[in-house]
Amino acid sequence: MNFPLLLLVAAVIIFFYVVSLYNWFQTALTRITASIQDIGNQLKRQASLIPNLEKSAKGYLKHEKGIYEAIVSARKAVEKASGSKDISKIEAASDAVSSLVPKLQILVESNPEMKGVEVINKLMDELRDTADKLMYARRVVIDLTADFNAKVVTVPSNFVAMIFGFKMQKGLSTPVEGGHLEVSEAETKEPKIDL
Amino acid sequence: MKNIYEQVDENKFRSVVVITSFIVFITAATYLITYSLGYDLSAVGIALVLSGIFSFIGYYNSDKIILGISGASPANKGDHFEFYTVTENLARVARIPMPKLYVIDDTAMNAFATGRDPEHAVVCATTGILSKLNRTEMEGVVAHELSHIRNYDIRLMSIVTILVGLVTLLADILLRTRMRGKSDREEGNLGAILMIAGIIMALLSPLVAQLIQLAISRRREFFADASGALLTKYPAGLASALEKISADKEPLEAANKATAHLYIANPLKNHHDSIGWFADLFNTHPPVKERIKALRAG
Numbered sequence: 001m002n003f004p005l006l007l008l009v010a011a012v013i014i015f016f017y018v019v020s021l022y023n024w025f026q027t028a029l030t031r032i033t034a035s036i037q038d039i040g041n042q043l044k045r046q047a048s049l050i051p052n053l054e055k056s057a058k059g060y061l062k063h064e065k066g067i068y069e070a071i072v073s074a075r076k077a078v079e080k081a082s083g084s085k086d087i088s089k090i091e092a093a094s095d096a097v098s099s100l101v102p103k104l105q106i107l108v109e110s111n112p113e114m115k116g117v118e119v120i121n122k123l124m125d126e127l128r129d130t131a132d133k134l135m136y137a138r139r140v141v142i143d144l145t146a147d148f149n150a151k152v153v154t155v156p157s158n159f160v161a162m163i164f165g166f167k168m169q170k171g172l173s174t175p176v177e178g179g180h181l182e183v184s185e186a187e188t189k190e191p192k193i194d195l
Numbered sequence: 196m197k198n199i200y201e202q203v204d205e206n207k208f209r210s211v212v213v214i215t216s217f218i219v220f221i222t223a224a225t226y227l228i229t230y231s232l233g234y235d236l237s238a239v240g241i242a243l244v245l246s247g248i249f250s251f252i253g254y255y256n257s258d259k260i261i262l263g264i265s266g267a268s269p270a271n272k273g274d275h276f277e278f279y280t281v282t283e284n285l286a287r288v289a290r291i292p293m294p295k296l297y298v299i300d301d302t303a304m305n306a307f308a309t310g311r312d313p314e315h316a317v318v319c320a321t322t323g324i325l326s327k328l329n330r331t332e333m334e335g336v337v338a339h340e341l342s343h344i345r346n347y348d349i350r351l352m353s354i355v356t357i358l359v360g361l362v363t364l365l366a367d368i369l370l371r372t373r374m375r376g377k378s379d380r381e382e383g384n385l386g387a388i389l390m391i392a393g394i395i396m397a398l399l400s401p402l403v404a405q406l407i408q409l410a411i412s413r414r415r416e417f418f419a420d421a422s423g424a425l426l427t428k429y430p431a432g433l434a435s436a437l438e439k440i441s442a443d444k445e446p447l448e449a450a451n452k453a454t455a456h457l458y459i460a461n462p463l464k465n466h467h468d469s470i471g472w473f474a475d476l477f478n479t480h481p482p483v484k485e486r487i488k489a490l491r492a493g
Contacts, residue, residue, distance in 0.1 A: 038287075128330065129280040136284045139428070143288075 021151075021160045028148045032169055035140040042137045046130045053123055060119045070100055138172050145171030199346060202418065206347035210354050213410055214250045217358040221246035250358065257353035258310045258317050261457065264364075265449045267297035267319050278325050281337050282318060288426050289341045294318045298325065303447040304440045307457040308340040309353045316344040321447065328436050335433025338423035339459055346422070348415055352457050355410050360453025362403050366396035400452070411456050413481040420486055434490040441483040456480075 074097045081093040149168045151157040160166075174180075225242035229235070253260070272279040278296060286293045294308070294316040302323040310316035318340045328336065343349050424430035440460045450462035461480040 125276055129276075129284070132280070132284050133287075136288045139288055140290070 018160050018163075021157055022164055025148070025151070025161065025164065025166045028144060028151075029166075029169075032141065032144045032148060032171075035137070035144055039134065039137045039141065042130075042134045046134065049126065050130065053126055057119045057123045067100075067103060070103065074100055142172050145169040199422065202346045202348075206351045209410060210347075210351045213351065213354050213358060214254065217250055218243065218246045253354060253357035254311060257357045258315065261309045261353060261356055261454060262297055262317065262319065264451070264454060265299055265319065267299045267449075270296035270298045270320075275325060277330055277333055278320060278337075281330065281333050282341075285334060285338050285341055285426055289338075289345055291316070291341065291345055294341070294344060296320075298322055299447075299449050301447055301449060303445040303462065304328075304443045305447050305450070305458045305460060305462050306336050306340060307454075307459065308343045308349050309356075309457060310344065310349045311353065312347065312350060313344050316349060318344075323443070323445070324440070327439060327443070331429065331432040332436035332439065334427050335423065335429070335436045336459060338426040339419050339433060340423075341426065342419040342422040343415075346419065348419065352411060355407055356453050356457060359403055359406050359410070362396050363400050363452040366393050366400060404452070407456055416459075416481055417486065417489060420490055424490060430490040434487045437483050437487050437490070441487075 074093070077093040077096055078090075081089040149171075152161045152166055152168050222239060222243045226236070226239045229238045270278055275296070275298060278298070282296060283293055291313040294310070294313075295318075297317055297319040299305075299319060299321045301321045303321055304324040304327055306318070306320040306324055308316060308318050318337065320336070324336065325333070343352070420430075420433060423433055427433070437460065447458070447462035450458060452463070455461060455463050458480075460483060
């Protein structure tokens with residue numbers, strides 16, 4: 001009879017199904033571990049990049065801040081002096097302003113363009129990119145665990161998962177209950193930016 | 196809707212169909228011509244070999260040819276920080292290798308992806324789109340292009356460009372050189388032959404357009420929009436990018452009928468010269484309005 005042969009074919013098919021699913025589960029687990037490591041990797045990148053960027057941005061800004069402060073204080077002195085009607089004071093104040101000129105020239109010569117805005121923009125770009133990289137690294141963990149968990153709980157792959165003891169993966173652990181599931185009255189209003 | 200694996204299989208299959216049809220068509224055409232003119236049929240064998248070699252070159256170098264036609268130059272992280280980092284991040288989520296990046300120096304807003312598989316893929320954007328979109332919108336556009344890469348749309352679309360679009364490209368080139376050479380009459384015979392060849396190929400253009408549309412359905416763009424939105428989880432980003440792109444009335448100079456179907460939005464819009472004649476025939480893009488509606492609804 002053909003019956004034993006059919007049984008054999010069915011057994012072979014089931015065997016290959018189980019093996020391939022087992023391998024799928026193992027591969028998915030490895031990928032999940034790797035994606036979790038990637039979050040660590042991105043955090044490390046952030047930790048080494050951002051303070052250094054901050055430092056160099058501060059360095060640039062200090063350079064410009066010094067001259068701005070000198071200009072502001074000189075202007076204040078001139079204003080005060082012009083109010084007092086004392087010629088020697090006015091002269092002293094205007095001397096202070098004119099003494100700034102060579103300084104300003106040096107500043108402009110050493111930085112043909114004021115770098116402040118550029119430096120801050122660059123810092124903001126890097127901050128946004130780093131935040132994105134971390135967000136996407138977490139997204140990969142969420143996606144991979146969702147695929148994995150779906151196979152663990154759906155028929156027929158859940159039988160294979162049961163046999164080999166594959167458990168649901170936590171992924172990104174987020175509290176199931178809590179404030180992030182509720183929207184308070186205040187949060188429904190448009191936020192106002194106040195600078 | 197088909198899932199991504201079915202999409203990949205279908206694209207690989209269609210690519211083989213396009214290549215085979217190309218070789219069969221060239222060989223059959225050569226056979227007909229040589230037979231009806233009573234020439235030696237050895238030309239058929241040569242045609243078979245040449246079309247085979249041409250397909251082979253087209254398959255492996257379609258990206259380089261297309262980038263060359265489009266006048267693209269490599270992008271770098273320093274000058275195109277947003278483009279580079281957005282692609283880097285999204286390629287990670289899409290779980291494909293980081294594609295090579297190119298830019299076209301043109302103020303028109305457009306972008307395309309090409310290559311033969313995710314390991315040999317290119318994303319190309321105009322400087323116009325890079326400067327006018329914000330980071331969120333750029334993510335939408337890049338995610339759309341990465342979906343084309345992941346679906347193997349790039350393989351099919353690039354092969355179609357090289358093998359099918361070639362006829363229209365040659366027609367353009369022949370007609371243009373003819374127009375330019377009109378002043379000096381010394382060319383004589385050769386010029387006339389080129390002219391006739393150009394006109395014949397131009398007459399073939401509507402047929403070629405039909406072939407391109409047959410190979411590349413408009414649903415492809417919807418599918419890439421949807422799977423792109425799945426990557427960013429923010430369909431509104433791409434929707435707003437498409438709104439900006441459709442508001443931009445400038446045609447892209449570097450695009451032509453052969454490459455138009457590669458772009459995220461039809462680059463031939465408002466082209467009022469010889470290229471614009473057939474532009475509507477070659478319209479492989481669904482109306483942007485419908486795409487925005489689908490994204491906003493999702």
